[in-house]
């Protein structure tokens with residue numbers, strides 16, 4: 001995950017920016033850079049691929065003096081080279097930008113700017129931003145106004161910091177959606193900007209985190225806050241404690257909530273370097289298999305447990321749909337004891353956020369012994385799953401502290417979506433155009449997750465209070481949402497201790513329907529997809545028996561509210577993203593119910609983060 005650090009004040013920025021970037025290094029990066037503007041208005045940039053030590057050496061050799069900003073980059077568009085490292089400049093060399101996010105429409109913006117005579121020196125999407133700002137400055141806008149107007153042209157979620165050689169005492173920072181945070185830190189005669197709080201805390205405990213849609217115009221004396229539509233707002237300045245645990249929670253009450261809220265950013269980390277747009281493809285360079293080997297596969301077996309097993313059910317359906325390969329999602333603990341049929345044409349994919357789940361590891365060994373090629377999908381590099389498999393795809397979700405899996409759930413589905421796209425394209429099941437459609441869809445996920453997190457504000461707390469006395473819950477879904485119904489039930493029971501069952505909606509008629517009564521609310525996942533009408537039928541069956549229904553529905557579906565008791569909305573989205581977006585309301589519903597009950601949300605009773613015994 002990229003990091004941003006900026007400094008304005010009486011000290012030289014470069015050493016402070018370097019130290020700030022060091023504190024952000026835990027997020028992972030492959031290149032780094034610093035830009036500094038001196039009193040005379042000279043703007044200079046130093047950047048270097050590789051570790052921060054390379055940048056430090058460069059700055060020792062070619063020191064800089066003045067105010068400035070810096071960035072640690074994790075490559076998305078363009079290889080991790082010096083040229084692609086941030087900061088990026090416009091053509092005049094006077095506007096400098098660092099950026100976290102993916103400019104989803106950068107190809108069209110770059111084409112327009114190129115046609116207007118702009119020249120680019122990197123392969124990044126970010127470079128269009130300083131060029132857009134320069135164009136607006138040339139039209140007479142102030143720096144703050146130019147940054148704001150340029151931001152309005154960008155699709156996707158972004159965190160941006162920008163300076164201009166002509167005003168070394170001003171830094172403009174903004175946040176669109178959830179591509180990572182931006183916080184302003186207040187000093188005395190000096191000010192800081194950073195992408196997260198741990199980078200600021202050694203310097204100041206007085207901070208103002210930007211909400212999505214806000215921007216800050218920072219000078220050494222303070223900062224002015226605005227919305228991205230240009231309205232001035234109060235600076236939400238707050239004092240944070242130096243307590244490292246509280247700091248690590250980033251202002252959230254629980255790790256689980258923090259991890260739910262950072263899903264846009266963790267999805268972005270997962271996508272970094274894995275999407276190519278020209279020509280479009282899912283780039284999974286970690287896979288050692290040749291196209292011929294991928295074409296020779298006869299099936300894919302996904303192995304996992306618990307929440308992760310529900311993610312694999314989504315992965316198996318995607319693999320069947322996109323790669324036209326028979327695929328199954330197996331409970332690893334059952335698979336390992338049932339003498340399964342395995343051969344050299346099987347790809348066994350062990351999915352485990354911890355990489356240490358005993359049953360999943362054993363099932364992978366069993367498949368390898370049977371001749372299968374093995375692939376691990378895990379969040380922990382160096383875990384047993386990673387070490388034991390032929391290849392690994394990391395989830396890149398960042399550390400997950402809460403016992404309940406949330407962001408690793410979404411990221412495991414996302415990795416399997418990329419895998420299915422890659423397999424489908426390599427095997428000829430997806431045309432170039434179809435693969436391009438999936439690459440575009442995947443690139444939209446971070447921004448859509450941000451929207452999903454913004455919807456239903458205040459509703460979760462109301463529903464938690466209204467339904468907390470329920471005897472049990474049923475969760476129903478179809479297609480790609482059947483596994484999300486199961487996950488919704490698991491999330492609710494593991495942290496609220498209320499019994500819940502999740503199932504394919506049609507299954508309800510075959511027994512569970514006997515449970516329907518006023519004390520058994522039904523959560524129905526009824527997004528506008530191909531099975532929408534079928535789900536409406538299932539909802540009618542519940543209502544006809546006097547049941548209570550909470551729908552998880554597509555925002556804008558005005559007709560659903562009249563048919564159910566309560567609704568939680570999900571933004572409209574491409575079909576393959578539906579399970580990842582529908583995960584958000586089921587997570588937040590479970591979270592708020594558990595909080596309402598006063599439970600230990602991060603460490604629910606009897607549970608462990610990694611289950612290393614069978």
Ligand code: M6R
Nearest residue numbers: 306307308352353354357404405
């Ligand atoms: O580390 P893993 O992904 O292999 O863990 C498997 C399950 O124990 C895990 O998904 C569990 O169900 C969740 N933590 C529950 O939220």
